Amino acid sequence: MPDWSYQTLFRPLLFKLPARLSRGLTLQAIGTLSKLPGGSFVVRTFGHMEPSPLLERELSGIAIDTPIGLSGGVDPEGIAHLAFAQFGIGFIEHGPVTYQRIHSNEPIVKDDRKEWIQYPHYYENVGVDHIAQLIASSKHRLPQFVRIAPMPNAGREQAVQELKGMMDKLSEAGADGFYLDVLHGNRNVEEAIAIGIELADILQTRTSSSLPLFLYTPPDYPNEALLALIQSLPKEAWSGIVVGEAAFNNSEGDSSYKVSKEGKADTLSKIELLRRNCSSDWLIKAGAGVHEPQDALDLFNVGADAIMLHSGLVFAGPGLPKRINEAIIYEQVKEWPTAVTPSFWKHWGWMCLLGLGMMIGGLLSWMIAATTVLLPYDLSFIGMTLEELHHINHHLLHFMSHDRITLAGTMITIGILYFQLARHGLREGLHWARTTLLTSGIVGFASFFLYVGYGYFDPLHAVAAVILLPMFLLAMRRNPDRPYRLPVNVRNDRLWRQAMWGQLCFVVLGFALSIGGLTISAVGITEVFVQTDLAYLDTTSAQLKEMNDRLIPLIAHDRAGFGGALLCAALAILIMALWGIQQGSRWLWWTFLLGGAPGFYAGLSVHLTIGYIDFWHLSPALFALLLYILGLILLYPYLMAAPEASAAK
Template identity: 55%
Template sequence: MPDWSYHAIFRPVLFRLPAKLARDFTLYAMGGLSRVPGGTFVIKTMGHMELSPILESELAGVSIQCPVGLSGGLDPHGTAHKALAQFGFGFIEIGPVTVREVSGVGDAVIQREEEQEAIVYPDGYANDGVDAIVRRLSKGTGHRLPHFVRLRPMPGSSPREALIQQQEMLLKLAPYAAGYYIDGLDEGWPSDEAAAYLAEVRRLAQTAAPGKPLLLYLPQSYPQGMLRQIATTAQLRSWDGVVVGDAMREGDGRRIRVGGPESLGASLSRVRLLREALGERSAIVAAGGVHQPQDALELLAAGANSVQLHSGLVYAGPGLPKRVNEAILYDRIRETKAPDLPSFWANWGWMSLLGIGMMIGGVLAWLIAATSVLLPYDETFLGVSRNVIRRFNPNLLHFMSHDRITLAGTMIAIGIFYYQLAHHGLRFGLHWARTALLTSCAVGFSSFFLYLGYGYFDPLHAVAAAMLLPMLLLTLRGLKDRPSRTPPGLYNDSVWRRAQWGQCCFVVLGFALAIGGLTISLIGITTVFVQTDLAYIGLTAEQLQAWNERLIPLIAHDRAGFGGALFSLAVAITASALWGVNQGESWLWWTFLLGGLPGFAAGLLVHFHIGYTDFVHLLPVYIAVALYAAGLYLMYPFLVGRANRTALSMIKES
């Protein structure tokens, strides 16, 4: 469920449901997908979250892939942890965990405060209990992310009772926890008893869970004055770190509120206070207020080592951890010297030449299809000339021309995509561009064998494939991934939200073209014609077969080849739309624009030129054009407008 699908499709539906039902449905759906064979691959493919080694760090001595964690309150039962681990998290919080199950308060329900972007939980203690959580963890989690477990006393416990509970939970969870968050400062105990409790918990942990880091959990409802007091004592420095919590207790009850406009400000002030008091040695986790990448950057700049996401995932979408990681990565490399770009002949230049070759081949194929239609070896294979075919049925050559011109337009479009992805993607080491190109090329070259489906070998296509294949192989040499140096989007503003709809249009378009390409290939190697084709020609397949037994194999070769090329183009479009839509990437917008024009021009113009204008037959093309135009319009401000603004600001600064 990437951001483009979340904001355009799922969020409008989910936000009409009760909050708990929407949460459970989403988590069960994602969790169910992750548990089926190939499910995690689908999740990774849709999001394409590749964590750079530059993001690797430590949290209180525990190695993490990136400084973004998942808050325990978002998925309290661990239903979708395997799926969520693919979203770009470096660690997962489990908790709160109590010694026995806490099922909640009465009939109260979870509520969303949409205008404030907050979530209200009726019971901040609710969880499955330590025994149920241990059973779940003992079965395996399906991922390798470290768990930090937040331990909390049962509601109404005294400090002595809480110590007994903590000892039991520390022992039971020791095999599964990378570290612990110790909660309980908002239990209402006197300050001296709370201080003694915390000191005793540290002592217990050294015996029950030796070597595991211990972080003190500071709820947002903990008074600022008391926080300042505890921060100035030596007591807090003895902990491995602190967690600035994401929940604000409301009133005297167990109801808590997560998120809201005041959450980030409260987290920032507490992080600054703690960093100043603790120095650089202690770890600080900021678990509240991150709803957009800029929020995370501000917390890290204030002194946090890591951030945790909760309500931000609900309101900003599941792509938030990826966007936060991209912002952190850019922030870390922007002042460093950019690595030297590879030479043209190293790898990316060969792919550029492959794209140019596809464009040239497409133009030549278009000229031939618009004039003679058939090449001499086609006539030799058929045993008749095009004039004989024209006398037999005037529409037959037109029909064959329509197949070959649409193939030619598709070839030109593929060439444009390959050239652009090589010049702007491979050259700069963009992992997603490499994946898009290699996957599309693999499909394209494999589709050559579809030409053999009816026993017709096309020597021109064979020569073209033989010339282009070495270019692909030379492209594979020495490919290296590099982080993007284009400034990422930092805000959930209207331009970004609008771009999600545009991205959705192009992803849907890409999948639709893929289905169309597969369908055309399947038809080409089976029935060859659809009913509207035969109606346009004015003959049945049996009549065509009876007139010349080699005619249908030749047409099948054209159809299968076009279907394979269309599927290859669809892969490039879909991958670019899924993974490449980032703020200021104006070249990608121009790639979509220029790459779509020859394909749609060929598909529409040839049909109207030959009079094959059946509405049902052309309806998929009309829908595709509408998606194409809408996607370009919606993404323009995000891709091109933001690029122009960045360029102007750089000129002014210089």
């Protein structure tokens, strides 16, 4: 459920349902997908959210892939943790967790416009035994921290015993650290101090004391009371403090709490206070108000070492961790010296030459297909002249011209895509551009020989493969990934939301063209014709075979070749749409425009020229053209606009 599908399709539908139901459906869906064979591959492919090595950190001796974590309130039962672990996060929080399960059926309330969620019961959770089992059986490798809290209204002695018992049980299960949550409810600061001191003293002699221990505070907790608590705690027993996401309802007897974008202001203030008054080696994690990448940058800017996501995931979408990671990387690399452009001949230049070769080959093929249609070795294979072919069936040459012109247009499309991806992506070391070219290229070269099984060997295609394949191999060699060095989007603004619709159009277009390419290839190497083809030719396969048993292999060669080329182009478009959309990437918009135009023009114009205008035959192409035009229109403002400069210092 990437942002391009979440913002456009799923969020509007899910937000019409009761909040508990929509949360349950979402978690069950992505959780089930991640556990299916190949499900994790689907999540990674659609999202491409793996953190860069540049984001790796060490917090309290624990290695994390990125300083972005998942708050416990997002998935309190751990239904979809395996899926969330692939969203570009570096650690997972469980909690609040109490010694016994606390259940609530009261509704969760949310405000879509103001972006807040109100939960009815702060303590609602599945209990320590369930969480311990969940940690022990987890299939992901991310560090797991547990926010532990005493049972509601537990006295000091009972609270200490519960916390101690939970820490022992959870550390044995494999927990990596704890957040001590004793500042909620009606507990006064003196009692919280006593619990913290007594628990720290006990832990000095227990195995769980080796795990990091953090104090958990609500973002709106009184500053004077918090400072008094911090100053009273034994510093050596604590790793830092977590500024949580929960803003409490102050009504007596009301245990509801709210997470929202508004919590950011209190969190910023609290972090600044802690940095002024706490030990410099104390770590600070923050969990409120991060709804867009700029929010995360602001928290890091005032001193947070890590953040946790909650309501931001609900309102911005599952791509938020990836967008934050990209913003963090940009803040790191923008101060680096200007990168040295690799030599043209090192790798990317060979792909440019391959693209140019495809464009030249496509133009030549188009010229031949629009004039003589068949080459001498084609005629030699079937043992007929052009006049004899026309005499057999006056639509036959037009039909073969239609196949070859559409193939030529697709070749030009591939050439433009490859040239642009090489010049703007491969040259800059962009991982997604290299993956696009590698995937598309492997399919393209393999498809050259789809038609061989029908007994027709095309020497021109073979020569082209021999010339272009070394260029492809040279382009893929010695090509290390480098970070994206241009500014990235940090706002959930109108342009970004509109771009999600444009991205959806191109993703659907990529899938549709891929299905079309596979279908055409399959037909080309099996039945060769569809019903509308035979209706246009006013004949049957048997009659054609009877006239000349080599006609069908020749036509199959054209069809299979076109299907393979279409699949090659479709995969490039699909991966570009899935992974490459970045605000300000003007070259990408021009690549979509210039790359798609030859293919669509060739496919539609030749049908009109030869009179093959069956609606059902053309409807897939018309649907694809509609997606192409809408995608270009919707993406134009986003790809052409420079991202707003971040406020990070």
